[in-house]
Each structure stands twice: as C-alpha cells, then as structure tokens.
C-alpha cells in the first residue's frame with residue numbers, strides 16, 4: 001500500500017511509543033489523526049514533531065473505554081481528514097492487579113481499553129477499509145500475553161485475547177485489509193517500574209538488554225510496508241518469549 005497522503009489513526013499518540021510511531025508515520029508522508037486521552041500537551045508536541053504542514057493532521061481526544069466515544073472519534077476523523085487507511089491500536093493501560101485483591105472495576109477497565117477498544121475501532125474503520133480495497137491494522141500486544149505475569153493477569157489476558165482478535169480480524173477483513181500485531185518485550189518501562197523488574201527483563205532475555213522505542217517503530221514500518229503479511233504477531237522482545 002502506498003502510504004503517501006493516506007490517513008493513519010494512532011491511539012495514545014501523545015506519549016512514549018504511540019508518539020514515536022505517529023512521528024514515523026508522518027515522516028513516511030502520512031496524514032495523522034493523533035488520539036489522546038489525558039495527554040493534550042503531548043499530542044500537541046506530536047504534531048510539532050511531524051514534518052510539513054501541521055494543518056494536514058488532526059488531534060482528537062477520547063476515552064476509548066467508551067464505545068460511543070470511539071464512534072464519535074471515528075466520525076470526526078473521517079469527516080475532517082477523510083477515510084482512515086491505517087489504524088494503530090497502541091493505547092493500553094498496564095498496572096498491577098494481584099489475584100487476591102483485584103477489583104471488578106480494574107478488570108473491566110483493562111479489558112475495555114486493551115481489548116474492547118481495538119475491536120470497536122477496527123469495526124468502525126474496517127468496513128471503509130474493506131470497501132476502499134486497502135487498509136492496515138496493527139495491534140500492540142505484549143510478550144506477557146503468552147507467558148502471563150502472575151500479578152498482571154487481567155492485563156495479560158487482555159493482550160492474549162488481542163492476539164486472537166488480531167488473527168480473527170485478519171480473516172474477517174481479508175483480502176483487502178492486513179491485520180497484524182507487535183509483541184514488545186520491555187522497551188520503555190513505566191516511570192514507576194521498579195529496578196528489580198527491569199533486571200528480570202534483561203536477565204530473562206536472549207539479548208540481555210531491554211529494547212528501544214525505535215525497535216517498535218521499525219516493526220510498525222515493516223508491517224505497513226509489507227503487502228504479504230497478515231494475521232501474524234511479530235515479537236520484538238530480544239528473545240524474551242523463547243528464553
């Protein structure tokens with residue numbers, strides 16, 4: 001698919017990995033819909049980091065736990081910048097939920113954002129992608145989907161289900177739309193990540209280091225430029241998944 005001047009929606013694009021992915025897509029000539037939830041300043045910075053005219057891009061706020069907000073986001077995006085050809089489901093939450101203290105609201109929160117939102121975004125955008133004859137969806141999963149961390153079970157379950165969803169969407173939206181996932185190992189620990197966890201990330205990998213945001217950005221670029229890959233999950237984890 002020729003990416004030049006096509007529209008990409010990146011969720012959670014005001015910070016960290018989402019921001020870096022959006023900047024790369026801008027460098028590849030795409031028009032961006034920069035979604036954010038709370039990071040308004042970050043979303044504005046993302047726009048500033050994009051090459052060329054800032055007016056080619058759009059910043060939109062939405063709480064993606066809410067399906068009506070997803071529909072409104074998609075409606076505004078398509079009305080203001082045109083049909084969306086690329087969707088990067090990047091937004092997610094990650095926090096500890098020890099088995100014997102996790103609350104129902106925490107479970108609902110994690111599953112709504114990490115799983116339900118990618119589904120309804122894909123539903124809202126997939127139909128147009130299919131009828132236009134092309135489109136790409138990339139879901140950010142996690143190395144822990146296949147080897148769940150015991151204190152993060154709802155998060156890991158949400159990402160495991162997102163792997164299944166990635167494969168299912170690849171089938172449902174074929175042959176026009178390619179749907180793939182990227183499974184990062186630790187590339188950018190949350191600020192509150194404790195030293196011990198990071199040591200484990202390094203030790204329990206083949207390459208004995210954590211990754212860089214650029215490693216994920218390169219994987220996104222590869223999946224967008226490849227026209228013969230669909231329904232796959234690309235681990236970008238320094239060999240952690242097979243350690």
Ligand SMILES: NC(=O)c1ccc[n+]([C@@H]2O[C@H](COP(=O)([O-])OP(=O)(O)OC[C@H]3O[C@@H](n4cnc5c(N)ncnc54)[C@H](OP(=O)(O)O)[C@@H]3O)[C@@H](O)[C@H]2O)c1
Nearest residue numbers: 012016017036037038039063064091092140184186187188
């Ligand atoms: N960082 C890593 O090393 C790593 C490892 C494995 C997998 N991953 C996956 O890679 C992706 C990006 O990771 P990251 O570390 O860059 O993420 P992050 O820093 O935790 O950022 C999360 C993003 O989700 C958005 N978000 C949170 N709650 C939301 C809501 N209710 N509605 C809409 N958006 C919401 C945030 O938006 P605002 O900031 O605007 O509120 C933010 O942009 C995630 O899917 C993550 O699971 C990351």
